[in-house]
Amino acid sequence: MKILHIITGLGIGGAEQQLRMLLPHLPARSDVVTLTHPGPVAVQLREDGVTVEHLGMRGNRDLRALPRLTRIIANGGYDLVHTHLYRACVYGRPAAYLARVPAIATEHSLGSHHMEGRPLNRGNRALYLLTERLGRATVAVSDTVATRLREWGVPEQRIHVVPNGIDARRFRYDAARRQRTRARLSVGPDTFLVGAVGRLVPGKRFDLLLRALAETPGAHLLLVGDGPERLALEKLAAELGVTDRLHLPGACGTDGPEPTVPGLLAAMDVFVSTSREEAFGLAAVEALAAGLPTLHTACPALEDLPAHQTEGARRVSSHPTLLARELTRYITAGATRITPPAAVAHYDIARSADRLTHIYDDTLRRTSSRS
Structure with missing residues (x-):
């Protein structure tokens, strides 16, 4: 064929x-x-x-x-x-x-x-x-x-x-890779790192994450991707006073020279998807494969499955203050990896x-x- x-x-x-x-x-x-x-x-x-x-x-x-x-x-x-x-x-x-x-x-x-x-x-x-x-x-x-x-x-x-x-093996959590990636980003080992992956376009609503970050003292945000909204997001970060807590490594692939998406996911403590709507939501599945607690506002890949297959993922409000409260709960509880749920093998x-x-x-x- x-x-x-x-x-x-x-x-x-x-x-x-x-x-x-x-x-x-x-x-x-x-x-x-x-x-x-x-x-x-x-x-x-x-x-x-x-x-x-x-x-x-x-x-x-x-x-x-x-x-x-x-x-x-x-x-x-x-x-x-x-x-x-x-x-x-x-x-x-x-x-x-x-x-x-x-x-x-x-x-x-x-x-x-x-x-x-x-x-x-x-x-x-x-x-x-x-x-x-x-x-x-x-x-x-x-x-x-x-x-x-x-x-x-x-x-x-x-x-x-x-x-x-996805090829789940590529995203399997690796503590050594976490350490290397955090060192590359100049992020300390004890810093709580919120993460997101996607093109920097309006529909991803990464501005909501920045506003939530401003209400979550001590947390840093790792935003992986590139696109036309980058300058606007950098300007908003300056207005909110969180420039020193925002990390923008640009677009990265799943393999090749570091940093890669699997390495950046290893560096994160919680993953958040704030998209207005999605056709699938692949980044959220990759995050679960990396053992990350995953919060999302729209993700058909997870919402189309029974709840027992998506343990570790949760739908949350897109309001910045409510999202900040969710992040604070994870900070208070301490950063821990999860066992990848059945959804990972399903995909x-x-x-x-x-x-x-x-x-x-x-x-x-x-x-x-x-x-």
Whole structure:
């Protein structure tokens, strides 16, 4: 089986890193086309031996991408096209249709009101639904996203749930790594370190964490990620008087040179996700794999499971004062690691790849029967 994966960009992000993690577990040869921004994940994929082609799109309305994608698909001998993220879906599915190659799509980022950080409107919803009909299946990364797709009007029989996955071994707590990472950050061994991971964009609401930090004397905040809100967050930290307690190491991967996300999670004492909404919430699952008590305001990955599978995680208020009270409770109780709950094993990357492989096989079988 030969598959072409088409993705909007390859900077450090959840969908981009999820694609990289999946490829070694799929029983297929996989090539990747990125429409824009061949960033760090493109470099990592090439180091993994994956062929990555940059299409060089100049914007959402660069229609030259459609015939170029169609030629790549038609000439590449692909059995299947798999698209990831909104722009890749609305261009990749028509291109695959024109090249007469079956396509499926994974919906990584559909929220109630936003998609990929942008407000939903009638136009992008209509375009998504129009192109969705040109594919054979749409994969939702959570039951929550599957429900949203049904509410949009995607037929039930075309929706499949394949949750995001992690390699839990990479996140296993390591006391030596904790010590090294704290030393790199100039954080003392007894300092209570609150942590968060994600792109610095408005929807993550990291400003709430900063305001809670201002009401939690003695605690420090480790905010892992980068994005357009960085300067605004730095300005807010200065206004709140917490600049000396804020650590911004930038975007980090799960492997490679330190600091890495597993090392930074090891350095933390409690993990907090303040997102307005999520399609999955992978960072929270990674935090649990690292043995971190995890607080969240929206996380389908955990909310879609029974409570006994998510021990150590708790939904909390997004009000800064109430969040500060929660953090103070952990400080008072003392920092302790937890045993990773059953949710971590449930979201094993090999298990997700196996589910996806069944969808590939079924799609090709149904395509062959129609021929």
